[in-house]
Structures are given as C-alpha cells and as structure tokens.
Amino acid sequence: MTDTVTSRFLRYVVLDTQSDASSPTQPSTAKQLDLGRMLVSELQAIGVNDAELDKYGYVYATIPSNTGKNNVPVVCFCAHMDTAPDFSGTGVRPQVIRNYQGGDITLPGDASRIIKMAEHPELKNQIGNDVITSDGTTLLGADDKAGLAEIMTAAEFLLNNPDIKHGTIRILFTPDEEIARGVAKVDLQKLGADFGYTLDGETAGTIEDETFSADSADITIRGVAIHPGFAYGKMENAIRIAGNIIAKLPKDMTPETTKGRDGFIHPTSVSGAMEGAKISLILRDFRTEGLKEKAKLLETIIAEVMADYPGSSHTLKITEQYRNMKEVLDHHPDIVENAIEAIRRAGMSPVRGSIRGGTDGARLSFMGLPCPNIFAGGHAFHSPIEWVSSQDMERAVKTIVELAKLWEERA
Template identity: 60%
Template sequence: MYNLTHTVTERFLRYVAIDTQSDPESATQPSTEKQKNLGRLLVQELLAIGITDAHLDEHGYVYATIPANTDKQVPVICFCSHMDTSPDCSGEGVKPIIHQNYQGQNLVLPDDPTQVLKPQNHPELKNQIGNDIITASGTTLLGADNKAGVAEIMDACYQLMQHPEIKHGTIKILFTPDEEIGRGVDKVDLQKLGAFAAYTIDGETAGNMENETFSADGAKLIINGVSAHPGFAKGQMQSAIKIAAQVVAALPFDLSPEGTEGMEGFVHPVGISGHVEQATVEFIIRDFDSVKLQQHAQTIKAITEKVLQSYPDAAYQLIVKEQYRNMKQVLDEHPRIVEYGMEAISRSGLDAKLCSIRGGTDGSRLSFMGLPTPNIFAGEHAFHGRQEWVSVQDIQKAVHTILNLCAIWEEHAVS
C-alpha cells in the first residue's frame, strides 16, 4: 500500500456536477457536445499535473501519456473510462452528498424523500459500515458510472507524477464518450494509443475484476400488415401494431431480462413503433455463448411465424446485426493481463474475485479490435438510477489498484 494524499473524492465531486448524458438518437460523434465539457476539464487537469501531451480530439476522446520512469522494456498499458452518463436517468444538476461514517441505516435522499437506499435493496451497503457513502440528492443519477473510474484514473495519474519511486513503463490514458449508447470506441485511435493491453475501470464491487461479458446482437423485426379504413375493415385489416404486440407478448419469461440471471442470456424488446400498415420492434439479444445468440434470434423468428399464421396476408423481415462479443475469447489468449490485474487488487488489501458481467464495456469491443481489455472495479453501485452510490474508501482502493498494476507490469518486465 502507498502512503498517498488522495484527490479522487474531490475530483469525483467536480466531475459529476458536469452533465455528460449521451443521446442514442443523435448521429453525431460525440452524440452530445456537452460531453466535451468534461473532456476539456480533464485535459486542463492533466496538463496541470505535468502530462504534456494531454488533448481532446474532435470526436470527444481524451488522450494522454505518462512516460516510463524505468529502463526496463515494459509493455505499454492503457487505463480507460467513459465520460458519458446513461440516457436512462437525468444527469443534469447533480448534487452529490457525502454520508459520512455509514452505520447501516436507510439513506433518505433529501430532494425526493421517496428515494431511500435500504440495505435490503442494496446488499453491498452492509459491507460499507464506517465508510463514507456518496449519493446524489434524489432527482438525478449520481454519475459514478463511470465518473468514479474517471476520477480514479485521474488521481492515479496525479500520484504517479508525484511519486517517481513508483516505477512503471509508458502509461496511456483514454477517456471515451458515448459508451452508454454502445458507440464508445467507434472513433478511437488505437495507433495513437500504441498499447499492448488496457484496463477499463468501470466495474462494481471493490475487489471484482471482469474478464467475461455478454456477447451482443441487435435485432429489428419489421412487420408488414394490411391497412384498411377502420369503418370497413372487417375481414381485411391485418394490423402490424397488433401483430407486433402479440409477438412481444409471446416472448418466454425465462428468456427475458426480468426472468434470467447469472450466465443465462435473454431477448429484450427495447422499442416498438409504427402504424397499421407497418410496425417495427427493436430487440437486444444477449448471451455469454455467441452461438446461442443465433438460437435466440431463431426464437423471435419462430414466434413471429406462429403469430402470422392468423394473418395470412401479413409478412415480416428480421434483421440481426452484431454489436459486440464476449471479451473472454480474446483475454484467454493473454492470461497475464488478467493475472496481473488480480494481483494488483490483492495488493490493495482486497479479496480479488474474477467475475462475469451481464453487460458489456468498451473493453468488449477494444479486445476484438486488437487491444485486450478486462474490466476492473470502480466501486459504482445501482447505476443508471437515482439511487446510484459509491463509497470514498472503495474509490481510493481503486486508485491503489491502478498504481499496483503499473508497478506489477514493471516488476515482471525484462531489464
């Protein structure tokens, strides 16, 4: 453990006050210009601590380099977090609150007293006795996903510049926009990074490391019905809206997000639109086994064809597109990347636990783009909602883990 004067909490409180919500309906990159407001601040802070090449590019990415301070030939590693917050809940006017010395009580959020963090609903709170819990005020999300990770990386950069006794190779920093809408690495410049391995700092419980994510496809079901004047529709109208509704209603519960857990995949309708003549249902399809994604798409197809038996003049089209794949397929080819991560967590005084995540991260796509990237805890909990929280002690542990990783790669390198 290092004897550090942490800046991570103060940084986090600054960053969450900046609205960086991304927008899935936008075609621009980044999807919202306001994400660059945080990017510009991060560049200013990186320059202020002596990282001279820090910059924000036109697509909203922040890049920076901490030069090596060792003569060893250390592989270049990168630390990555995303700056945007989820479109699912407002991120405007976030007012963070520190609940000091938590003792297991319910936490009532003052701007909306109906928002109460209860230990029975947030089991991880039971492991936070004596710690300092940060929440929002009740009307917005907090933004710990992923500004906790951003603040942790920023504090680690500060510590590396302040403590040259921590020996390390070249360290690359990457902050991305639009991760929450699946476009976080669309415009990333991997040649500029020049890294051998990366770590996203975007996980949940302190001590956890994730080397496995869902594989993911998106599917669009287009129903072509038969339109007719509703006053004269008997025996003629075949409503695409009603057909789409029947397809959604027929999806099995044990293949839905609300009916699955652990390593089970799902089919999830995320949007429905249209009119009598044509309706569209948008799905996300998830499973740890990429082969099963095809089976799940076949389930949609089979249900649709069964429903259409009652609508002989209607037709359909199912379009399936790949989104990302389980990063374990890549990481298993580079075991030391995960091994060093687990060692770094253990050195921080935590019980290192290797986990799977029922979701995806920038690391999922980065891994298949040629940059193997597991995910390390950031301490964020209940993300995408108004009861999101993080503890001061956990985010400090994440900083130690990042510093440990830098040192471990240097220790294992060839002189």
C-alpha cells in the same frame, strides 16, 4: 495529491454527459465534449503535456515511462465519460454521507426513493465510510465518472512520486459507451498500448474477464391500414402485430427472470401506427452460439405471428454489438493475473467475475487490445439509487498504482 478522488468525482458528476442512441453523430451529444475539455485541462495542469481531445470525443494522454527498462509493456487505463440515457442525468445534486453508520438511505430530493440495506448487501461493508448518492431525482453518474476520477487521481499520484517505477501508461477516456459506440472510432495505432484495463466495474476487489456476447434486433412491420369503419376482413393493424410478437417472447428469458449465466431477449422500444410499427430488442448470452439460438427463436416467433396476417410483411435485422471478451483474454492470462495481484497488494481479496453486460473492453479486446474490467466501486448503475463510496474509489486508485508497479517489476 492536490486533489482527491472524491473531489474530482463530485466535480465530474454535476456535468450532464448522457449519450443518445438516436443521434447519428460521434460523440452522440455535444455535452460530452464539455467533460472531455475539463479532463484535458486537468491532465495538462498535473503535467500530462500531450493530453488532447479529438473531434470524435476521445481523450488521449500519456504518463511517460520513468524506468530504465526498455521491455515494459505499454498499459492503457480506460473509462467512459457518458452516462446512461436510462434515467435523467440533468442537474445531478450529489450528497456525501460521511461516516455512514448503516441503515437505509432516504434520498432527499425524492423521499420515495430509498437505498435499502436489504437490497444492497454491499452497504454492510461501508460502515464508517463516506457514501455518495444523488438526491434521488437523477442518476449519480458513478458509471463511469468514478473510473474517470480514479484514473486521474492515480495519474497525478504517479507523476508526483517518481520513485515509483513504471513503464509508459496511456490514458483513454471514451464517449458513448452506454450506447455501444464507445470505441467505434478509437485510433489504436495512435493509442499505442499493448493491452488495457477499463475501470468500469462494481464491487471493490472485483476483476472481470468475461462479458455477455451481444446482438441487437430490429423488427419492422408493414401492416394493412384502412378506415376502421370498413375494416372487417381487411385491416391488419401493425400495432397489434407488434404486440402479439412481444407477448410471445418467453417469460423465462427476460432480464427480470434471469441471473448468473442465463441470457435473455429484451425489447427496448416499440413504436408505430396502424400501417407500420418497429420493435427494437437486445439479445444477450455468454455463448455466441446462444445468441444464434435466440435469434432463431425470434425468427420462429415472428413467423408464427405473421402467419395470421397474410397481407402484412416484416423485416428482421440482427446487428452484432460485442462479443464475450473471455475468448480473447484466455490467450493472455498474465493480464488478468497481474490485476488479481494488484488488487491483493491494494489490500483486498480479489474476486474474479463475469459481467451481465458489456464494457468498452469487450470491443477493444476483439479490436486487438486485450482489456479486462476492474472495479470502480459504483452500485445500482443507471438508476436514481446509484451510489459509491470514497474509500472504494481510493482502493481503485491504489489498484491502478500497484498495476503500474507490477508490470515494471515483472518486465
């Protein structure tokens, strides 16, 4: 290989590619195209002649089959180019802690930010490895630039080693995954894959075939505005109404009080003035029926609050975001089983997991492209204490290669 997974990763993370949920365009930010162009150029340089970036920000590319078998399925490997808008992605300055020997990691750009071993037990498995972090003033971008680097490195390895037999492999890099638009305009006919794998997971060795089901909720409140000096018995302050609704949300149904298979109702933004306000929320549950129950609970809370404000009105809009991909993947067990075997062949003990979140694979699965999620190695996503190790990224590269071999062997 002329480039390592680490050198690629370090090159990608310094590009600011944050997506923007308030933008109506696709991609939501033009800066994502900068990385898309870089990836296309690198793919072409390693011999992927058909690599292209389309107007929506998708990168498509093909590694041609090199086997005589004509029944090997077309496999897609997918990762997303954007980083989350939750924390700054501008001016990322990565540091590599070579031969990490344990202990807490104080980040050099902000000494108040410390990656603590007590809070990150996976660090215990990184002794002797090279751990990569940001300087603490930005997120790192391992979500999902680790996945990009791993797919790129595996692609070059396969092209440089024609003795490794594999079927046709399609590469898909997407924009706007972090704002739930990652596959909104993907062309599955053009992609031409039978199924796929996203490289967007966390701990090395993990294969995830289940996600939350997800809806968003938007509450718009119209209050009664009047001069506060003459407000007695007349004013109905939309800001106060919004606050009362938020205050009534169950405290045991928040992201910070739930874990495992518990779902939640989570307000993500609130804005407004006396005459009008808006609350945006996300609803999450592993069961679609659980989502409906949470929407019904939200309706009940709103009705209870609005009863005290007879002059005011509201609207509630529930929008489907994605559904639990397990509903699809259970009908294609070999896709997950081959990933488990590839992880084993790459030298790890496979762990089957569920995601308290979503991936492009969740929506792709329901669009007709079954697509579980494989680890990319990153930790503490969307935060300034995000980290990844070079060795775990290398394990992901090996897993991709083993998967390509497995599908050819078993065809």
